[in-house]
Amino acid sequence: MKNRIQELRKSRKVTQQELADVLCVTRQTIISLENGKYNASLTLAHKAAQFFGMTIEELFIFEGDENLGGK
Amino acid sequence: MKEFRKKYENKLKISISICLTMPIAFFAAQFFVKGGSEFSQGLVTGLFSALMVTTIFSIVSTYVILHDDEKLKKRYIEETDERNAEIAKKTTQTASLISLYLTAIAVIISGFFSEVVSITLAVDMIVGVIITVAVGTYYKKKM
Numbered sequence: 001m002k003n004r005i006q007e008l009r010k011s012r013k014v015t016q017q018e019l020a021d022v023l024c025v026t027r028q029t030i031i032s033l034e035n036g037k038y039n040a041s042l043t044l045a046h047k048a049a050q051f052f053g054m055t056i057e058e059l060f061i062f063e064g065d066e067n068l069g070g071k
Numbered sequence: 072m073k074e075f076r077k078k079y080e081n082k083l084k085i086s087i088s089i090c091l092t093m094p095i096a097f098f099a100a101q102f103f104v105k106g107g108s109e110f111s112q113g114l115v116t117g118l119f120s121a122l123m124v125t126t127i128f129s130i131v132s133t134y135v136i137l138h139d140d141e142k143l144k145k146r147y148i149e150e151t152d153e154r155n156a157e158i159a160k161k162t163t164q165t166a167s168l169i170s171l172y173l174t175a176i177a178v179i180i181s182g183f184f185s186e187v188v189s190i191t192l193a194v195d196m197i198v199g200v201i202i203t204v205a206v207g208t209y210y211k212k213k214m
Binding site for chain 2: 020021024025026028029032038040041043044
């Protein structure tokens, strides 16, 4: 699953540590999310979407098998 | 965060209770090992000293964290970070599986040298599997 966290964070001039503090996670979690090494839980995805003022679908890009009937 | 603070307040209370009851438990244990070997007396003293130091350390660190909001939040993030929890879960799963396979190999190899060691390892492996199945069943019903 890809996401737009890095792009949106940079456009809003927010540091990884600041975002981590707001979402109550470690900075390492933000780094892993941005690198696509870790998929956020529903709660964290919801918090991140709230922070950026958008929906989960707009923030996280679901591809292939992640969609219904996707290949 | 409120629940986390409460958890730490409870931890502090438990640590203080342990610290206060420790001398009584120590003297009771000393009474039981009185006249015993020097080794058992030393073991009891060492065990209680280590427990006492650990408990005092726990009291001090918990007290400091509870009186510093910044440190409390930092600890909260460290303990509740979902990536850390996921890593811990996967580490335990993988380590348990590797341990199980290694024990199975050890059971076979030790069977050639010592029946007692082989049976002990086999029992350890079987108990481990039973506990895993029981815990798995519990979580299947719970979730």
